[in-house]
Amino acid sequence: MSTSGKILALVDLPGGELDETGRGVVSYAARLSGFAESAWSAVTLAEPRGEALAGLGAYGVPAITAIDAGEQLLDTPARLGKALSRLVTAESASILVLPHNDLGATLAPVIAATLNAALLTEVTTIRKKDGALHLSRAALGGRIAETSLWDGQRPLVITVPLRSLSQVLLPSVRPGNPAITTWQAPPEAAGNTVTIITRIPPDPQTVDLTEAEVIFSAGKGCDPATFEQLKELCKILNVSFGVTRPVYDLGWTGFERMVGQTGRTVTPRLYVALGISGSMHHVGGIKDSRRIVSINNDSKAPIFTNSDEGFVADLSEVVPRLLERARASQGGAA
Numbered sequence: 332m333s334t335s336g337k338i339l340a341l342v343d344l345p346g347g348e349l350d351e352t353g354r355g356v357v358s359y360a361a362r363l364s365g366f367a368e369s370a371w372s373a374v375t376l377a378e379p380r381g382e383a384l385a386g387l388g389a390y391g392v393p394a395i396t397a398i399d400a401g402e403q404l405l406d407t408p409a410r411l412g413k414a415l416s417r418l419v420t421a422e423s424a425s426i427l428v429l430p431h432n433d434l435g436a437t438l439a440p441v442i443a444a445t446l447n448a449a450l451l452t453e454v455t456t457i458r459k460k461d462g463a464l465h466l467s468r469a470a471l472g473g474r475i476a477e478t479s480l481w482d483g484q485r486p487l488v489i490t491v492p493l494r495s496l497s498q499v500l501l502p503s504v505r506p507g508n509p510a511i512t513t514w515q516a517p518p519e520a521a522g523n524t525v526t527i528i529t530r531i532p533p534d535p536q537t538v539d540l541t542e543a544e545v546i547f548s549a550g551k552g553c554d555p556a557t558f559e560q561l562k563e564l565c566k567i568l569n570v571s572f573g574v575t576r577p578v579y580d581l582g583w584t585g586f587e588r589m590v591g592q593t594g595r596t597v598t599p600r601l602y603v604a605l606g607i608s609g610s611m612h613h614v615g616g617i618k619d620s621r622r623i624v625s626i627n628n629d630s631k632a633p634i635f636t637n638s639d640e641g642f643v644a645d646l647s648e649v650v651p652r653l654l655e656r657a658r659a660s661q662g663g664a665a
């Protein structure tokens with residue numbers, strides 16, 4: 332089977348860099364193009380240069396359409412969505428792949444509504460069967476897998492959860508030098524009333540935990556001294572800080588730092604659980620993290636069964652050493 336048009340993958344290049352999400356999206360689109368037997372290319376919001384461009388080439392991206400002044404549209408998703416819809420039409424694309432992050436989850440419905448396209452969010456696996464694409468996603472809180480069928484009659488907009496975006500290079504990928512075309516968003520979509528002069532990245536110390544990239548969380552296994560050291564470590568490493576409910580109950584932090592079923596549900600790139608047992612109430616709020624690393628002095632702590640990597644160690648020994656190294660690496664007192 333062949334979809335009638337090509338596949339486009341949206342790659343945001345935060346700070347001009349090709350990050351894990353970007354690599355995951357192009358890898359996903361490359362795989363999809365293989366079994367959909369369609370051509371594919373990437374769409375970027377700025378012209379990729381240097382390492383970002385080399386990275387896209389290494390992932391076998393055949394061609395890149397860079398939206399001129401696309402970054403200017405980031406704060407106005409409705410206009411960016413409309414611009415992307417026009418690009419999908421201009422490139423006769425059938426499928427648009429977006430990461431299911433803030434940007435992708437906001438843009439996908441706008442684009443689908445503008446194009447009258449089919450929309451499926453948080454698609455995990457796609458299979459080809461009997462001439463149609465079968466797209467699966469978790470439903471009912473992950474208890475069932477829901478499969479939808481796309482017959483190619485209308486364009487399809489999909490978002491893919493970050494945990495399903497593998498950066499693994501496919502053996503079939505042929506690295507190359509992608510051709511870059513700059514695409515001018517039509518004036519009504521681009522507008523010219525707002526000019527973004529600079530973009531300030533979120534501060535991990537204050538960002539809402541639901542949007543944090545890396546979280547170190549303290550559980551009841553942290554004594555007061557370790558807890559303070561951990562907070563300092565987070566500051567130095569520029570990562571976000573979370574806690575379990577018992578720690579919140581001690582009054583050591585505000586409610587907005589509590590992770591879990593009644594606290595924040597988080598989806599960071601990396602979640603480090605320190606002195607956390609791994610109760611279902613806590614794990615329910617972290618299970619969609621891309622990578623979970625745990626440190627606990629009890630080798631039988633349930634958190635280990637939910638972790639990608641676990642270390643049996645005493646926090647009162649580990650945290651001071653981590654802090655010492657972090658201080659030394661920033662040139663402070665060791």
Ligand SMILES: Cc1cc2nc3c(=O)[nH]c(=O)nc-3n(C[C@H](O)[C@H](O)[C@H](O)COP(=O)(O)OP(=O)(O)OC[C@H]3O[C@@H](n4cnc5c(N)ncnc54)[C@H](O)[C@@H]3O)c2cc1C
Pocket residue numbers: 549550551552553574575576577578589590591592593594595605606607608609610611612613616626627628629632644645646647
């Ligand atoms: C309705 C309901 C909703 C809830 N919602 C939430 C929620 O949103 N978030 C949440 O977190 N909890 C929630 N809870 C509480 C939850 O059930 C657990 O009690 C809680 O998550 C346990 O927190 P903890 O892992 O920090 O503490 P503990 O379960 O006491 O675990 C402490 C861990 O630290 C380890 N440890 C101790 N000393 C050290 C050391 N020196 N070095 C290394 N490891 C050490 C221990 O081995 C242990 O595994 C909820 C409970 C209920 C009933």
